[in-house]
Structure formats: structure tokens, C-alpha cells
Amino acid sequence: MRIGAIEAGGTKFVCGIGNENGVIEDRVSFPTELPETTLRHVIDYFQNKQVDAIGIGTFGPIDIDPSSPTYGHVTTTPKPGWGGYDFLGTLQRAFNVPFGWDTDVNAAAFGEAKWGAAQGLDSCVYYTIGTGVGVGVYAEGKLVHGLLHPEGGHVLTRRHPEDAFAGICPYHGDCLEGMAAGPAIEKRWGVRGGELSPDHPAWAMEAFYIGQAVAGIIVLLSPKKVILGGGVMHQEQLFPMIRAEVQRNLNGYVAHGTVLSGIDSYIVPPGLGDNAGLSGALALGLAAAGR
């Protein structure tokens, strides 16, 4: 099979072709512009590629309710031109194939469960911590949706006792995204995170917030793997610090060896690395094709 995959980010789009084994055979990338321009590039790329299905993992929020008249639309993003745009419908009119459609983080969770760090498991959560914070949830072998889709970047966390930063979330101020996304690090410390040394106190504070959120999702959902991706998580020193914060917060309550003694292989980077997003879109496309 030839499956099309679209990783639609707020900054750039990645399109590719893959097969049923998760192998990506071709890819292109271009900046995210106004939707008509961007989707024209997407359509040009897939024209004459003879794909059997296309999977889309996209920035959001998006309408994922198949019974809704605006199914497939981007909803309330501040991104110019994209609010209310019929993203899925535009592609459906161009290509008469089955489409998979979900958030970028749900797609990444799905790809990781199929070919990555959660391979063979029926549950995992996928965090991206970068320009924003997003959470994909895979439970009982299914991607989770409800009224809308998970927006776990906006959970409230307790404030670090030495942190006076107000937070940058326009809705909640100091929710997880408001305190721990890349732009929050930059605004709090006055320089981009990438310029801070690995032993800068910024990282202990970052681990404090992320570890608290991860401990919360562990008690709530008991996922079999916690995967932390996104630009901020390229700071590898964060992993042991976050694991320690999770154990401090849980304090032995979740009495399972995976958490108590196996945490180094429980809270991990994406097994697919920076391919998690595109591979996830490929997995959505495969599922749409019935595979």
C-alpha cells in the first residue's frame, strides 16, 4: 500500500508517503502560510502519487465529531486564516480516498503505539512540549476523544515555590502550557531555552511542572507508557529530573513495578524521534484504509 501522511504544524507542514510497515519513502516540508496557499502545496505534492489513503495529524483545536456539520474544520485558532477553515473537506474534494483525521498529538500517540516506544501496548500518553503543550491519549487500544479532543496542556498545576512568573496562557495564565511551554521559558528567563546551560535552575523548574502534570495523568489514566516529545524535550537532562518529580508526587501510591522501579523505561522520549508526528499521520491513514 501507499499511504499519504500529513503532519500539519503551526510553523511547518510535513507531507510524506509511507507503507504499511511504517516506512516513510518520501517526504517534503514547507512553511505554514495562509490555508489556501498551504493546502495548494499539499495537493500539488499528492497529485499523481496514487495513494490509497491519507492520514492527517494537525495542530488545533479541530472538529473531530463526524456527526458535526463542521467536521474536519480547524475551530478557534488565532492563526490568521485558519479559524473555521475546512481543512479536511478541501483535501477530500481533491482526492477520492479514505482520510484519517486527528490532532497532531493523538496521531503521535497512535504512531508510537504502532511502531515506537509504546509498540504492542494498548495505552500510552504523548506529550509535546514546545511552542505549546499538547497531550495525545491512547487508551484501551483507541485514541480518546469526547466532546472535543484532549487539551491536556491546559491542566492547572501548583506553582513552584520560587517561581513568580505570571504564565503566558491567554486563557489560564499559569496552567501547564502557560508555565512550561518553550515561550514561557524564554519569557521567564529572558533568553531562549536552548541558550541555557543544562544545569541552569530553569530545568529543575521545568521538571517540577511537567512532573506534576505527568503524575496527575498517571493517577487518572494509568497509561502503560508516558512519551515526552517536542522541542523542549530535546533537553535530555530533563528526563531524569521529571522521573524524580513524578515519583516524589506519587509517593509510592501507584504500587506497580513499572512506576516504582522501572520508571527509566516508563517515561521516555518518542521511539520514533522527530518522525513521531509524520509516522502518526501515516498510522491514521493506514487505519482509514482499514489496516
Next chain:
Amino acid sequence: MRIGAIEAGGTKFVCGIGNENGVIEDRVSFPTELPETTLRHVIDYFQNKQVDAIGIGTFGPIDIDPSSPTYGHVTTTPKPGWGGYDFLGTLQRAFNVPFGWDTDVNAAAFGEAKWGAAQGLDSCVYYTIGTGVGVGVYAEGKLVHGLLHPEGGHVLTRRHPEDAFAGICPYHGDCLEGMAAGPAIEKRWGVRGGELSPDHPAWAMEAFYIGQAVAGIIVLLSPKKVILGGGVMHQEQLFPMIRAEVQRNLNGYVAHGTVLSGIDSYIVPPGLGDNAGLSGALALGLAAAGR
């Protein structure tokens, strides 16, 4: 069909017989004693009742992993005699019928989705707020488990600015259960909640903690219904206060009419009232029977 149902609580057991329409035709109740004594009562009740299956919704934590050698056991409860007890196996040796086995709160969520406040929906969360705080999660038409089962009573919440109470959770001190369970109310105010007037400041504080946790589960899982049960929720004045706290915390972020304008029918008491637990066990039994 004749389905057996067991609602196993830390204080009392309720056993009953029901049919495929959710009608409970007979029931008995007795105090929870040592496990051998209690299970003897259960076995005596179901003897000669000719049930086609039995569903069990129980206090926990319990082992719900079918591949585990201790599947069906109670795990780490401080309740005398119950830690490590083979609850399910004892009944399987007495009755050669299919068994459903899950937590009391997952059972209640399942029953509410089948016959109660979430009827016809493919997702809901069920909170019990009483002696402890438990959360059942039903998503994408399935009860959610993972490494273990949800233990959402132990999420951390931010402290109410006027609350100096340390909390009663032996693991976390001031987690949700530590601050909002019935015994926390009693210890904080010096009298049982039932003796406080409906306009006592205790209830605004209670709504502060519950509303914060519910807002958190809404961003994380986007459930189609939030059901609040348990003894503390018999204080009906809490419902409008909790709804207001949820909206204050979300601050318009979850842009769905159900949350923005329909919240009175979104955050609700159990549709099955105090039958939610036993009906949930009945639903588990029906599912075990393939119905």
C-alpha cells in the same frame, strides 16, 4: 437472563439479581467484615439463584490485568484481611459462570452510560465523593484501565487561599481526596458535613476543590458527561457551585456549547441515584455474558 450483581464497598456489600433491561429484581445488603465471612454471605445469597453471569464492582485497589497471576485480587488496601485476598477467584470456584470484574467507580460509570445520566453516550466520568474520592473513566465506549485502574481521587489540586487544613491522605496529604473526601470535611470543620448548614463556607471550599479537579479532567479527556455521586454529593447545593468553579477554571477555553451554556445538564448527579453502583455491577455482568 438473570444476572448477579455485587457492589462491594468498604463499609457494606450489596448483592442483587437483575435482567438485561437493568431492572433489579432482588437485593440484599450486609456489612463488610473479614473477607471469608463476607464472601460466605455472598455465596449463600447466589446459591440456587441460577444466574447466567455475575458482575462485581468493588472498592480497591484491585488487580484488573487478566494476564497477571494475581488477577482478581484486592491489592494494597489497609482494610484488615482484604490486602492480597483472591476476591474474584473465591467466587469463580463457587459459581461456574462468566464474571465481570472492575472497580466500583468504573462499574458506576458503565451503568450510567448504559441506563443512567450518560445513556447513549460513548464517554463519561463518574466521581464518587464520600469516605474517599474515586473516579471511573469511560471513553470511546470502553472502561479505561492501563497499568492499573484510574485512581483520580489522588490528583493534586491547588490550595484554596483561605484553607490551612493539612489534608488527610496518607500518601499525598492535600490531594483531592485528602482535601475533599467526607472525613476531610469532618476533620477540617470539627463536625460531620451533614451537620453543616447548606450556606456554611465549607461548601464553597468543597466546590473549589471538586470544580478544579473536574475542570482538569475536562481538558484532559473531554468527557461527554460528568457525573458526581457519593455521600458528599447528597449536598445538592454543591452542584451549581461546582459548575461555576469549572467555568471559572476553564475560562471559556473549551469552546463547546455543552460546557459554555449547557453545563446544568453536563455536570449532574447519577441518573440511577443510589442504584448507580449495583446497576453498574449488573452492567458488568451483562457484558461478561456477552450482552
